[in-house]
Amino acid sequence: MNTVTINPLVCLVGKLSLHSVLSLEDRVSLLQLPYSSRIFEAGSFLLRDGDVRDDCGLLVSGIACRHKLNADGQRQIVAMHIPGEIVDLQQLYVDIADSNVQTLTSCEVAKISHSALRQLIAERPSIGHTLVVSALVELSLAREWVLNIGRRDARTRISHFLCEFAFRLGRHESESVEAYELPMTQEQLGDALGLTAVHINRMLKRLVEDGLIERSKRGITIPNWKSLVREAGFNSRYLHLVPDLGV
Amino acid sequence: MNTVTINPLVCLVGKLSLHSVLSLEDRVSLLQLPYSSRIFEAGSFLLRDGDVRDDCGLLVSGIACRHKLNADGQRQIVAMHIPGEIVDLQQLYVDIADSNVQTLTSCEVAKISHSALRQLIAERPSIGHTLVVSALVELSLAREWVLNIGRRDARTRISHFLCEFAFRLGRHESESVEAYELPMTQEQLGDALGLTAVHINRMLKRLVEDGLIERSKRGITIPNWKSLVREAGFNSRYLHLVPDLGV
DNA sequence: CGGAATGTTGAACCGTTTCAAACGGAGTGG
DNA sequence: CCACTCCGTTTGAAACGGTTCAACATTCCG
Numbered sequence: 315m316n317t318v319t320i321n322p323l324v325c326l327v328g329k330l331s332l333h334s335v336l337s338l339e340d341r342v343s344l345l346q347l348p349y350s351s352r353i354f355e356a357g358s359f360l361l362r363d364g365d366v367r368d369d370c371g372l373l374v375s376g377i378a379c380r381h382k383l384n385a386d387g388q389r390q391i392v393a394m395h396i397p398g399e400i401v402d403l404q405q406l407y408v409d410i411a412d413s414n415v416q417t418l419t420s421c422e423v424a425k426i427s428h429s430a431l432r433q434l435i436a437e438r439p440s441i442g443h444t445l446v447v448s449a450l451v452e453l454s455l456a457r458e459w460v461l462n463i464g465r466r467d468a469r470t471r472i473s474h475f476l477c478e479f480a481f482r483l484g485r486h487e488s489e490s491v492e493a494y495e496l497p498m499t500q501e502q503l504g505d506a507l508g509l510t511a512v513h514i515n516r517m518l519k520r521l522v523e524d525g526l527i528e529r530s531k532r533g534i535t536i537p538n539w540k541s542l543v544r545e546a547g548f549n550s551r552y553l554h555l556v557p558d559l560g561v
Numbered sequence: 562m563n564t565v566t567i568n569p570l571v572c573l574v575g576k577l578s579l580h581s582v583l584s585l586e587d588r589v590s591l592l593q594l595p596y597s598s599r600i601f602e603a604g605s606f607l608l609r610d611g612d613v614r615d616d617c618g619l620l621v622s623g624i625a626c627r628h629k630l631n632a633d634g635q636r637q638i639v640a641m642h643i644p645g646e647i648v649d650l651q652q653l654y655v656d657i658a659d660s661n662v663q664t665l666t667s668c669e670v671a672k673i674s675h676s677a678l679r680q681l682i683a684e685r686p687s688i689g690h691t692l693v694v695s696a697l698v699e700l701s702l703a704r705e706w707v708l709n710i711g712r713r714d715a716r717t718r719i720s721h722f723l724c725e726f727a728f729r730l731g732r733h734e735s736e737s738v739e740a741y742e743l744p745m746t747q748e749q750l751g752d753a754l755g756l757t758a759v760h761i762n763r764m765l766k767r768l769v770e771d772g773l774i775e776r777s778k779r780g781i782t783i784p785n786w787k788s789l790v791r792e793a794g795f796n797s798r799y800l801h802l803v804p805d806l807g808v
Numbered sequence: 809c810g811g812a813a814t815g816t817t818g819a820a821c822c823g824t825t826t827c828a829a830a831c832g833g834a835g836t837g838g
Numbered sequence: 839c840c841a842c843t844c845c846g847t848t849t850g851a852a853a854c855g856g857t858t859c860a861a862c863a864t865t866c867c868g
Contacts, residue, residue, distance in 0.1 A: 390707060450654055463711045
């Protein structure tokens with residue numbers, strides 16, 4: 315697997331750089347963190363509600379989602395996780411997990427012990443600062459998620475979700491025909507957006523009919539970025555990206 | 562106003578203590594922070610989407626809410642703020658605000674400059690740690706809020722909101738008849754829960770009929786805490802309170 | 809190849825919204 | 839003190855968006 319060995323931590327550095335300016339020394343120190351990497355197959359739990367952890371899981375490749383359960387057992391996906399994100403950063407500060415994280419695709423995860431990370435943060439406070447920023451960006455995303463579910467109808471809601479996901483994956487070069495893989499069943503999309511799979515199906519169909527998206531298996535293509543953004547009322551500011559890239 | 566002068570910062574210490582264990586030295590240092598206190602009347606903005614700040618606002622008394630706007634101008638309340646909370650802590654780490662904070666009642670707010678707070682955090686890292694914990698608790702609340710709006714029907718959703726608010730205000734001694742003031746119009750409750758004021762009205766009426774709550778003007782009484790908790794499927798774990806108080 | 813999971817479609821249903829009208833209380837000015 | 843207005847609450851009837859259920863088609867995967 316790791317024959318050409320690229321250090322998986324580069325994806326962490328890349329992700330953190332989206333929200334903060336990292337010094338060269340910080341980057342170097344981050345890349346020297348000890349880790350052990352492992353592959354999880356689709357559907358594995360990376361974190362369970364109630365877990366207590368002594369290491370952090372960095373998502374190196376693949377997509378995972380964070381979800382919570384109702385008293386009735388209904389599921390609500392509350393966040394998506396993409397490569398470069400530390401999936402259980404909260405457990406570095408707060409003891410007990412309050413949600414589940416489950417892989418949607420096969421995922422490579424690098425484990426970093428809390429003690430190593432704590433030591434690094436103590437030595438280089440700017441890295442601690444950067445990690446806090448990434449947590450605050452997650453907070454901002456969660457609040458936008460509330461707005462999305464609370465105050466947008468199904469069609470706009472799905473459009474907004476697709477925009478956000480495309481944007482976070484970096485597939486948002488304006489005007490161009492952008493495609494990405496959306497590794498979610500319609501059931502999962504429903505759980506993310508507070509809708510039923512059936513209704514997701516109908517709305518996706520309508521979005522295709524109206525030329526806002528194209529579909530092939532699990533792939534989504536956005537033929538005209540601007541029109542989907544308009545449909546969704548999407549404004550990327552809440553993502554707190556450091557470089558101002560259009561929109 | 563401040564003739565008997567109680568330091569408003571004690572409420573900050575109290576709030577932080579709910580989630581973390583603070584040393585005596587930390588408490589003392591916190592209380593020595595320089596601040597300037599001011600009263601805002603109901604409806605004032607404490608923070609606006611897009612603001613950049615060089616000081617933090619500590620809510621000393623009163624209730625505020627955080628909200629975001631749709632592209633259509635529809636409002637969604639994404640969080641409630643109660644005394645002891647720093648309403649714009651994010652701006653200490655992230656430059657630009659992504660939501661509005663508006664007072665619901667007359668509020669006393671103590672301003673603390675970023676530089677003073679940064680200096681304190683540098684001197685006493687455990688205080689920085691505690692502030693991060695409080696931000697992560699807010700993240701946990703936001704995720705539960707998503708679950709509440711996405712996967713609970715109106716009746717349960719309102720019940721859950723009332724439970725959470727009561728619990729955060731500390732009015733949750735089990736079994737007893739607990740009352741608190743809920744300083745929100747039905748319109749605002751609707752904005753918080755992704756419902757219309759009309760439907761809030763009908764559901765509140767039903768909750769009263771079913772003996773789960775009692776109402777008087779803006780006051781809410783919970784005659785039987787346990788039955789409302791059952792109705793809401795409420796589990797306080799996501800609030801991450803340090804002392805384990807029932808439920 | 810066969811079975812399970814996912815996607816698709818229609819019809820009936822229901823929770824919530826919308827619209828509209830009336831009510832009540834608090835505050836203001838004459 | 840009354841009349842007036844403003845704001846929030848209350849109520850009803852009709853409409854709508856999304857759900858539910860059920861059947862069938864398709865894809866995935868061992």
